[in-house]
Amino acid sequence: MTAGALPSPAGEERPMSEHIRKSLLPLVRRLSASGRLTAEDIKAVETMPVTIREMTPGQDLMRQGDRPSQSCLIIEGISYRYKIIGEGSRQILSYHISGDVPDLQSLFLDVMDHTLTTMTTSKVAFIPHRYLHHILQAQPNLARLLWRDTLIDGSISREWLCNIGRRQAFPRVAHLICELYARYEAVGLTDHMTISFAMTQGNIGDAMGLSVVHVNRVFRELRQAKLVEVSGRKLKILDWAGLQEAADFNPEYLHLANAA
Amino acid sequence: MTAGALPSPAGEERPMSEHIRKSLLPLVRRLSASGRLTAEDIKAVETMPVTIREMTPGQDLMRQGDRPSQSCLIIEGISYRYKIIGEGSRQILSYHISGDVPDLQSLFLDVMDHTLTTMTTSKVAFIPHRYLHHILQAQPNLARLLWRDTLIDGSISREWLCNIGRRQAFPRVAHLICELYARYEAVGLTDHMTISFAMTQGNIGDAMGLSVVHVNRVFRELRQAKLVEVSGRKLKILDWAGLQEAADFNPEYLHLANAA
DNA sequence: CGCCGGTTTGAAGAATTTCAAAGGGAGTGG
DNA sequence: CCACTCCCTTTGAAATTCTTCAAACCGGCG
Secondary structure, three states, rough: OOOOOOOOOOOOOOOOHHHHHHHHHHHHHHHHHHOOOOOHHHHHHHHOOEEEHHHHHOOOOOOOOOOOOOOHHHHHOOEEEEEOOOOOOEEEEEEOOOOOOOHHHHHOOOOOOOOEEEOOEEEEEEEHHHHHHHHHHHHHHHHHHHHHHHHHHHHHHHHHHHHHHHOHHHHHHHHHHHHHHHHHHHOOOOOOOEEOOOOOOOHHHHHHHHOOOHHHHHHHHHHHOOOOEEEOOOOEEHHHHHHHHOOOOOHHOOOOOOOO | OOOOOOOOOOOOOOOHHHHHHHHHHHHHHHHHHOOOOOOHHHHHHOOOOOEEEEEOOOOOOEEEOOOOEEOOOEEEOOOOEEEOOOOOOEEEEEOOOOOOOOOHHOOOOOOOEEEEOOOOEEEEEEEHHHHHHHHHHHHHHHHHHHHHHHHHHHHHHHHHHHHHHHHHHHHHHHHHHHHHHHHHHHHHEEEEEEEEEOOOOOHHHHHOOHHHHHHHHHHHHHHOOEEEEEOOOOOOOHHHHHHHHOOOOOHHHOOOOOOO
């Protein structure tokens, strides 16, 4: 419990499982970043009847065409959403990290219009829609925060639209890196300007509308410009100001309450 | 009052102004397309304390950086959202037609991350956030439908991402035309495969991430392929199946309850 | 009539993709 | 522990799509 702003859950509570309570912490933290949570709100989140599953890389959490009866919360690891376009090409729509509920939309949109897949080994909590509907009704405050979360998701999509539609490959990839770093930072997953970086270059190509080859060339440029350094599954930002500048990055669209 | 599915508002009601009630009809119709509205819901919408304004083309309804205290409903005409990218270039994020509430998000995201502008002469209703918050609390059913609406907005953004990221200019523009036609149809604004079409080619370029010149060439191809015909401010689809095919268009992402 | 914004066309240039192939690193089975 | 495989990265070169530049055209409007 490091984050100062986080209201501490009542110590004497006896939740069904301490393990589950801990697993749901990223969501509590996420929601309390955009608004005050009452003790009841926190309890409602922490006692959700979730199913927690460990997933291997490349497992589908939800498929295009599905009519899911639960939503999933990413506890650990990275997932991404994508659609298949025409023959063999693919568009990645978003990346999701700890605390994200990528398919909350399925609460109100019956059929999935895309697929959600793990990129890394992950821990995921599945939350029944029934319970979410119950929460929405019983805790209007939580409902607002969850709604807000889906709106931020939309805001990020719009920024991607700008990125892909109007920026050239170099700033485009730089922008993605900035976004990932900022989001990692918001959930406390950065370490000395370094984030874990599981994407392959092909994956980034599918997200940014570029070919693998070109992504590779952009990374070479980023390296040569001494902006970032990739080694193993880590990415280190060597010059944050320079990267932001090159990317034309302004974090406002992330709507992080506690903007750095 | 043509749509059969529309619950008829109580005839003996005495709303503050028949003119306002009529103006809010597109929203009632839109919401009742995705779920049943109770008589109370309808009343809550029809009696919203709105300000209705006639707008000329090119007027900003909301600007990037604003902290609006109201949202707007498009009653008539077309508006679009955009962001300025770097020097002089622009990305259009979405088009909005009768019944849309393009900036509902501003209810929960304090500062606008883009600008909303009229493209044509329009009639717009401004709805105070205060009243919307009140409705959300008093009519959970309406809240759900409005939330759903913002989720569809997100779904459309994601499809645009695919369109711009992974489709070439020709199918890309074709896809946009299909989407516009499908959405116009959903609100009853089509007429013998024809829709009013106010976009300039430059405007479409800004939406699809293309240059004016290239958009022009795509339109020439569309014309030569006998798929569409543009004259004046009208666009006529000559071969709907062919256009859909060329565009790789599947209307599922629009989540129209009554899919044709 | 002349202007203005939008459309149209040609031609040259740039960004990016595709094709092809080599190099690297991590895990697996022998 | 080595060899082998698989997947990812990297590089070169040709091909393509799209942009930019430049200029003509067109239709409506003051």
